[in-house]
Amino acid sequence: MDCDVIIVGGGPAGLAFARSLRDTGLEVLLVERQPRAALAEPGYDGREIALTHGSRAILERMGVWERIPEAAPLQAARVRNGRSAFALDFDPGHDGQPLGWLVSNHLIRQALFETVQDQPGLRLACGIGLGSARTTRDCAEVTLSTGLSIRGRLLVAADSRMSPVREQLGIAAEINRLGRSMLVCRVSHTKWHEQVATEWFGHGQTIALLPLNNGMTSVVLTLPERAIARLATLPDAALAKELTKRSSGILGPMEMAGTRHVYPLVTTWAKHFGARRAALIGDAAVGMHPVTAHGFNLGLSGQDLLAAEIREALRHGRDIAGEQVIRSYEEGHRAAARPLWLGTNLLVTLYTDERPLARVMRHTGLRLGARLPIFRTGVRNMLMAR
Numbered sequence: 001m002d003c004d005v006i007i008v009g010g011g012p013a014g015l016a017f018a019r020s021l022r023d024t025g026l027e028v029l030l031v032e033r034q035p036r037a038a039l040a041e042p043g044y045d046g047r048e049i050a051l052t053h054g055s056r057a058i059l060e061r062m063g064v065w066e067r068i069p070e071a072a073p074l075q076a077a078r079v080r081n082g083r084s085a086f087a088l089d090f091d092p093g094h095d096g097q098p099l100g101w102l103v104s105n106h107l108i109r110q111a112l113f114e115t116v117q118d119q120p121g122l123r124l125a126c127g128i129g130l131g132s133a134r135t136t137r138d139c140a141e142v143t144l145s146t147g148l149s150i151r152g153r154l155l156v157a158a159d160s161r162m163s164p165v166r167e168q169l170g171i172a173a174e175i176n177r178l179g180r181s182m183l184v185c186r187v188s189h190t191k192w193h194e195q196v197a198t199e200w201f202g203h204g205q206t207i208a209l210l211p212l213n214n215g216m217t218s219v220v221l222t223l224p225e226r227a228i229a230r231l232a233t234l235p236d237a238a239l240a241k242e243l244t245k246r247s248s249g250i251l252g253p254m255e256m257a258g259t260r261h262v263y264p265l266v267t268t269w270a271k272h273f274g275a276r277r278a279a280l281i282g283d284a285a286v287g288m289h290p291v292t293a294h295g296f297n298l299g300l301s302g303q304d305l306l307a308a309e310i311r312e313a314l315r316h317g318r319d320i321a322g323e324q325v326i327r328s329y330e331e332g333h334r335a336a337a338r339p340l341w342l343g344t345n346l347l348v349t350l351y352t353d354e355r356p357l358a359r360v361m362r363h364t365g366l367r368l369g370a371r372l373p374i375f376r377t378g379v380r381n382m383l384m385a386r
Helices: 012-020 036-040 053-061 105-116 164-168 225-232 236-246 295-315 323-351 356-370 373-384
Strands: 005-008 028-032 048-051 072-074 076-081 087-090 100-104 122-126 130-135 140-144 149-152 154-157 173-189 196-202 205-211 216-224 254-256 261-270 278-280
Touching: 005 012, 005 140, 005 149, 012 028, 012 105, 012 295, 036 105, 036 122, 048 053, 048 105, 048 295, 053 100, 053 295, 100 105, 130 154, 130 164, 140 154, 154 164, 164 278, 173 225, 173 236, 216 225, 216 236, 225 261, 236 254, 278 323, 295 323
Parallel strands: 005 028, 005 154, 028 122, 076 196, 154 278
Antiparallel strands: 048 100, 072 100, 076 087, 130 140, 140 149, 173 216, 173 254, 173 261, 196 205, 205 216
């Protein structure tokens, strides 16, 4: 074998998994098509990640959290529906701990790379594409765009929602192109956000207001693709005015405080998270709708589970890519991911349905949720995911 583990994809899931294998004695190869400089200093992409307590604990254990220069505590969350002034609030509870932390995606990526760039036993093949990938009973093999073939004991796909590795392994996936896009940007405003995140399911749009440090907010506006494409071309002043109007001015007049970014909404669910000598992690396994902000957290916990199964196999002298390892990982990750996947899709379906009956149902649901402490506690625990 040329190495023990081949990871395809140097995004957050791939980098985190490489870091999770530190001190195992395994030889790991990480293949990433972007150049090394793009991993070392990733550009700002507009995305703010809502990290749970569980995710923070994983990042602390890996030595990543201490390298993140800025995290905005999330003290409460609020859900609004349509034009109603009623809102369903979720606070941290009696211990006063924040629900989570908002961290810019590029800062997480940079911190992850810093922890692995000189990791013993890890080789980084940056700026190199993937030609092919396959597994046999005895090994996994990838052919790089350079023509070089690499053999390993385990192949791990961490290469996005449209994973080429997943496709080449013959693993089917449910792919949902929702026909909508998100426009994300930072704004400054005149009113204090009180460190409260607002998810507003308006009529014909969804808008999220994520509180950042220094009195700024990340706005995430979801509309049909053509509408977002039109807004993305507006001058800064016109776009800020539009966002102020669409958020009903609850934060006061807005001003653009950074670049704007557009992301088409696509969700994916792999039919299997593992195959012979192969495993899927991150978005290659599950590409969540961002409305519940659990996509990154789920990917982080998934790679942590796979690494734990590998460490257990090493302790008992078993094959790190054996059937027992792959099956245990798949069963555990699917058990954690399936309820979130189904619940998120149900939420999106209900709160984007503009028929009169659906509008009444979601307003009634929010009112009912406000009267049920057990419901608010359950949602709070899900948000914090300790």
